[in-house]
Amino acid sequence: MNEEMMFMLYDTAQFLINGLVQGSIYALVALGYTMVYGIIKLINFAHGEFYMIGAFIGYFTITYFHFPLILALPVAMLLSGFAAVIVEKLVYKPIRHAGRVAALITALGVSLFFQYAGQNILGADPKAFPQAMPELTFEFGEVYITTTQIMIMVSTFVLMVLLWWLVGHTKIGKAMRATSFNKDAAALMGINTDRIISFTFFVGAMLAGAAGVLVGMYYNTVEPMMGLIPGLKAFVAAVLGGIGSIPGAVIGGLVLGVVENLVVGFWESTYRDAVSFSILIFILLVKPAGLLGKNIREKV
Amino acid sequence: MSETLLSTKDLNVHYGAIHAIKGIDIEVHKGEIVTILGCNGAGKSTTLRTISGLIRPSSGSITYKDQNIEKTPPHDIVAMGLAQSPEGRLVFPDLTVMENLEMGAFLRKDKPEIKRDLEFVYGLFPKMKDRSKQLAGTLSGGEQQMLAIGRALMSAPDLLLLDEPSLGIAPILVQAIFKAIVEVNKTQGKTILLVEQNAFAALKIADRGYVLETGMVTITGTGHDLLSNEEVKNAYLGH
Numbered sequence: 026m027n028e029e030m031m032f033m034l035y036d037t038a039q040f041l042i043n044g045l046v047q048g049s050i051y052a053l054v055a056l057g058y059t060m061v062y063g064i065i066k067l068i069n070f071a072h073g074e075f076y077m078i079g080a081f082i083g084y085f086t087i088t089y090f091h092f093p094l095i096l097a098l099p100v101a102m103l104l105s106g107f108a109a110v111i112v113e114k115l116v117y118k119p120i121r122h123a124g125r126v127a128a129l130i131t132a133l134g135v136s137l138f139f140q141y142a143g144q145n146i147l148g149a150d151p152k153a154f155p156q157a158m159p160e161l162t163f164e165f166g167e168v169y170i171t172t173t174q175i176m177i178m179v180s181t182f183v184l185m186v187l188l189w190w191l192v193g194h195t196k197i198g199k200a201m202r203a204t205s206f207n208k209d210a211a212a213l214m215g216i217n218t219d220r221i222i223s224f225t226f227f228v229g230a231m232l233a234g235a236a237g238v239l240v241g242m243y244y245n246t247v248e249p250m251m252g253l254i255p256g257l258k259a260f261v262a263a264v265l266g267g268i269g270s271i272p273g274a275v276i277g278g279l280v281l282g283v284v285e286n287l288v289v290g291f292w293e294s295t296y297r298d299a300v301s302f303s304i305l306i307f308i309l310l311v312k313p314a315g316l317l318g319k320n321i322r323e324k325v
Numbered sequence: 326m327s328e329t330l331l332s333t334k335d336l337n338v339h340y341g342a343i344h345a346i347k348g349i350d351i352e353v354h355k356g357e358i359v360t361i362l363g364c365n366g367a368g369k370s371t372t373l374r375t376i377s378g379l380i381r382p383s384s385g386s387i388t389y390k391d392q393n394i395e396k397t398p399p400h401d402i403v404a405m406g407l408a409q410s411p412e413g414r415l416v417f418p419d420l421t422v423m424e425n426l427e428m429g430a431f432l433r434k435d436k437p438e439i440k441r442d443l444e445f446v447y448g449l450f451p452k453m454k455d456r457s458k459q460l461a462g463t464l465s466g467g468e469q470q471m472l473a474i475g476r477a478l479m480s481a482p483d484l485l486l487l488d489e490p491s492l493g494i495a496p497i498l499v500q501a502i503f504k505a506i507v508e509v510n511k512t513q514g515k516t517i518l519l520v521e522q523n524a525f526a527a528l529k530i531a532d533r534g535y536v537l538e539t540g541m542v543t544i545t546g547t548g549h550d551l552l553s554n555e556e557v558k559n560a561y562l563g564h
Contacts, residue, residue: 196431203417203428209379210415215403215432215480 035167040290048282049181053236054259055274057229071135073256079234105234143249154241267318336385363537408482418462429479446475467498524561
């Protein structure tokens with residue numbers, strides 16, 4: 026093998042690793058999108074804000090309270106989850122019967138509210154995320170992987186296994202699936218569907234909050250508008266995988282992360298977002314149900 | 326007459342501008358099988374959905390076990406021992422037959438009794454036992470109906486609402502289902518409120534019946550009387 030091909034291979038491996046790391050973040054955020062959509066058919070465009078909230082809680086608890094990462098991460102997850110439950114109760118629940126367009130516009134409003142309230146309270150300038158764990162770099166030939174990258178992939182994997190167990194093997198998980206199939210049928214089982222809906226928001230925002238902390242560590246910076254683009258990307262990932270499908274969100278996130286990094290590596294970084302949103306348009310045109318989504322006709 | 330388990334008084338339901346239920350009075354006594362007959366759109370399903378708390382009445386009252394339940398959330402109504410097998414069955418397609426039945430017992434913690442009720446349902450519908458590990462979405466319509474009834478029974482109800490159990494089902498299974506309904510009533514002492522379009526089958530097993538037309542009760546009587554009632558015969562029995 027000549028030298029040029031060797032470097033090509035190293036490059037590809039490096040882009041794949043970076044892509045899987047980025048994709049893990051997208052997948053964590055996409056899971057919340059897809060779960061909330063699955064249960065109340067709402068595209069929660071404010072979902073990216075819980076990622077921002079999680080990142081800031083990570084920033085504050087580590088910088089000011091000197092929390093170790095192992096503590097900061099669950100605290101950020103819980104508080105992001107509670108923030109989502111409050112939003113659901115105060116904003117989404119009262120308009121649940123007002124129609125899907127009203128809910129969608131409300132979600133955009135909630136998103137803007139958090140972005141600008143964040144800028145007002147915390148300041149618009151990016152803040153340096155503290156070094157929460159020692160950063161080591163492992164070398165494999167010309168391919169590099171950092172401890173932060175490993176941490177992101179491992180945390181994502183652990184959270185996904187927990188989610189799989191929660192949804193598939195617990196009573197509340199079955200209640201979530203029942204509610205997502207049909208709210209009336211679930212209520213007739215004695216399931217308090219309002220509580221299940223809140224719980225779904227809670228779990229989704231916990232995952233987004235975790236992604237926020239992980240991304241803060243990865244890019245060493247947090248700012249109030251940071252949820253906007255990753256939020257939209259996660260939406261693309263959820264649609265790509267098939268919105269409403271949990272494995273779909275994971276696959277969609279990973280695929281999107283890898284594709285973006287291949288675009289950045291082999292083409293131009295400026296085309297990254299254009300390619301992502303082109304994927305959204307392409308999927309909606311060609312296979313709106315996504316990779317793993319079921320083709321369900323709307324009931325008339 | 327035995328004690329009243331459920332009653333509605335001057336019950337009115339609106340869907341937006343549509344007045345779907347216009348002042349219905351229904352009584353169900355403990356141990357009875359009561360049927361509500363009527364055409365499509367007469368308001369039969371709406372009545373059951375309102376009793377279960379899925380729809381709020383615009384006025385009137387619903388009393389169950391001497392308590393007003395017209396403002397009670399549906400999950401609390403289930404907890405009071407009032408279950409429903411809904412129109413269209415609505416079994417959970419991605420859960421197995423067994424898991425569907427477990428969902429029926431969602432609020433219960435009495436493990437030995439749950440197991441006993443599960444065995445009763447399996448005895449009532451042996452097909453459910455054979456298919457307990459199968460996804461409910463793969464069952465035939467008739468089997469799904471059996472599952473929906475079994476699932477409702479798993480909440481250990483005192484009153485069971487059944488919404489059109491014969492709809493879209495092979496005649497042979499309709500017979501099996503009606504036989505099961507009678508068995509649940511006779512051996513388990515469960516009170517049953519049955520909504521049906523299959524008037525003949527329903528009246529044969531019912532103690533009493535109500536005929537619903539465009540949201541109002543127009544005829545009422547014992548099952549036997551209604552079977553020989555000229556109006557019922559002409560309109561619903563196809564004579």
